[in-house]
Amino acid sequence: MKNSPALSLRIPEPRFRPGDTVDFSNLNIPEAGVAPRPPIDVSAKETRDLAYGLIRVLDKEDRAVGAWDPKLDIAMLKRGLEAMMLTRAYDDRMYRAQRQGKTSFYMKCTGEEAVAVAQSMVLHRDDMCFPTYRQQGILIARGYPLVDMMNQVYSNAADPMKGRQLPVMYSSKDYGFFSISGNLGTQFSQAVGWAMGSAYKGDDKIAAGYIGDGSTAEGDFHHALTFASVYRAPVILNIVNNQWAISSFHGIAGGEDAPFASRAIGYNLPGLRVDGNDFLAVYAATQWAAERARANLGATVIELFTYRAEGHSTSDDPARYRPAEEAKGWPLGDPIERLNRHLIALGVWSDAEQDALHKEVVEEVRAAAKEAEKNGTLSEGKRPSVETMFDDVYKEQPWHIRRQAEELAALS
Amino acid sequence: MSAPWSEVIDPDMDADTEVIPRMNMIQALNSAMDVMLAKDPNVLIFGEDVGYFGGVFRATEGLQKKYGLNRCFDTPITESGLIGAAIGMGAYGLRPVVEIQFADYIYPAYDQLVSEAARLRYRSAGDFWAPLTVRSPYGGGIFGGQTHSQSVEALFTHVAGLKVVIPSNPYDAKGLLISAIEDDDPVMFFEPKRLYNAPFDGRPETQVVPWAKHPLSAVPQGYYNVPLGKAKTVRAGEAVTVLAYGAMVHVALQAALESGVDAEVIDLRTLVPLDIDAITQSVEKTGRCVIVHEATRTSGFGAELSALVQEHCFYHLEAPIERVTGWDTPYPHAFEWEYFPGPARVVAALRRAIGA
Secondary structure, three states, X not given: XXXXXXXXXXXXXXXXXXXXXXXXXXOOOOOOOOOOOOOOOOXXXXXXXXXXXXXXXXXXXXXXXXXXXXOOOHHHHHHHHHHHHHHHHHHHHHHHHHHOOOOOOOOOOOOOHHHHHHHHHHOOOOOEEEOOOOOHHHHHHOOOOHHHHHHHHHOOOOOOOOOOOOOOOOOEHHHOXXXXXXXXXXXXXXXXXXXXXXXXXXXXXXXXXXXXXXXXXXXXXXXXXXXXXXOOOOEEEEEEEOOEEOOEEHHHHOOOOOOHHHHHHHOOOOEEEEEOOOHHHHHHHHHHHHHHHHOOOOOEEEEEEOOOOOOOOOOOOHHHOOOOOHHHHOOOOOHHHHHHHHXXXXXXXXXXXXXXXXXXXXXXXXXXXXXXXXXXXXXOOOOOOHHHHHOOOOOOOOHHHHXXXXXXXXXX | OOOHHHHOOOOOOOOOOOOOOEOOHHHHHHHHHHHHHHHOOOEEEEEOOOOOOOOOOOOOXXXXXXXXXXHEEEOOOOHHHHHHHHHHHHHHOOEEEEEOOOHHHOHHHHHHHHHHHOOHHHHOOOOOOOOOEEEEEEOOOOOOHHHOOOOOHHHHHOOOOOEEEOOOOHHHHHHHHHHHHHOOOOEEEEEEHHHOOOXXXXXXXXXXXXXXXXXXXXXXXXOOOOOOOOOXXXXXXXXXXXXXXXXXXXXXXXXXXXXXXXXXXXXXXXXXXXXXHHHHHHHHHHOOEEEEEEEEOOOOHHHHHHHHHHHHHHHHOOOOOEEEEEOOOOOOOOOHHHHOOOHHHHHHHHHHHXXX
16 A cells, blocks of 8 residues: 655746745845855865855945955955946946847846956956856956957957857957857866866966856766866856846756755865855955965855846846846845945945946946947948958868858859 | 788888887877877876776876876766866867777767867957867777767768868877877867777688788887878779778778779878868779768768769769768677678679779
């Protein structure tokens, strides 16, 4: 006789769908300042509470508190604020450009600006970031010309990628920004390999890999953590948990029952779970991981707990799968607003200065867009030279590609 | 009856070289890696079981001991992971030479090879590239069943951005591998494992003659290269052109011998970029063409060769182009020799091609 219940399949579902009232009160958010900051040679298993907790620095009164306060000077804080604001203004402009038909596609990082900006300020320019498509803040924080980013998005005559890549798939070796693939997860193990290269050569450069919460389900995540652990690679493995993979919530990638940072422990890598909307916490955690990597102590996994405030890309409408007010209800707020309030709390900043800076960055982006559009947009004006379409497949063009170039040229 | 390789012409060898050691293909590959590890500190070797043990086919034997752990080491069993790491290292400025233990195991790495290694230079407009060499034993004739016998080359010749190289003898194996390692593009280097220890004419009942008896086992110990993209005519003939690579070169020579057909046998050596001039010159002369490979027929590399021959030589052709290939089935363990395209099938194709 069978007395056990029938088996049932669990299909995870997010707590809120369109029409539901958003209530994040169930979310366990520890107070700022309570997480201990261990020495960089801590053993992986001693980071368990950090992997399951949440490192936060900015408290309710907008003060920086606790052991993780990186104690940045005012100039650094203002630099961070400006880079985040510039990133947001850039995103807004390019999003509109897509809506105006000037390009085919765009992806914003709204709400996640602290991740890329704070991290790129910690890392050296000759370290290598292996970003996903939502870390444009790295280039912006490092002063890469906005015009060149726009040229790429427009696939115009001055596009540094010569019109070969989907918009936002930037590449710049000079700025420590590896060519973005668009295939999810693949670059996680490449970041580890790059870091192994630095260690092999006895250099002091480190790498930073990026993967989304959804893509942690890819095998590449496992490959990267295995290699990073086995070969003690000087790399920071960042999981940007923005809660949503297009329309699938993080629970579909297994993030509900155990935080993504906790994956690290089984690989004997320290795992840090960080308030990704807290500029200071992101900075401090990255600094800790970078010091560890440079001290030849190996890799660190950082889960940046944030929220994708807008759609995945210009190709989806998030109101179709989550409540429109969910972003506003996100209990960890907005990274720009929080850093702004912190500077005000420090007595070195004001709302008026914030407004002025906002106008300044919007104008900077506007001027850059004007400049970029002189080189054409996807819909009109100059394009990259079509002959270059056949270059760079190989270092030297083989005969069969040369013939195809001639075949195309003969049509014109 | 003389052995087919006694008809080898122009073996690319320097007759003045003093004492040239005899090497089988494994030893020649090992020697290539040895030479390159000594020559270039940016060359490093890794893969499953390649370190202390020296690889399941012994291709990396002794290299870890000679050059140290950093230069030749074992990896976890993750083909995708090790290719991903190699791409990162290549982008750093190293020249990784990785082994995929069997070509049959390469599929987990396909995404890294196709979407990443092959595309990196193009998508970054030359900003980044990954000069990695992927060595992998392929092909049948060893009773390896369907997971140790496959010929996967066409999956890679189809990918813009990859080069594909297949040697047929120890001399070429070393020279081509050195060229592959020095090449700034990703190179897929497939090694016909049936030829590792001896040539093989496709007749399993024949007594194995070791490489030492073959002229192309005379392999200089030091540095030399065989350029990529250059085919080699291994038997001159007038009646029909045979295009082959890997183990099939030896099968084709045996078939020419057995059939008495005056075949011109071309060892392609590099599939991408292909030496189209060598092919067209020969087919324009003979007017007939037989293509031989171990891989399955449909969408195999023979299909590309056949298309190219008709595009380039249509008005010289006097007979339909013949393809002798593996059958369109997985490689069956019990039917090794019914599956493996041996000399009997090539002989029949040669006769059809000349209308005999």
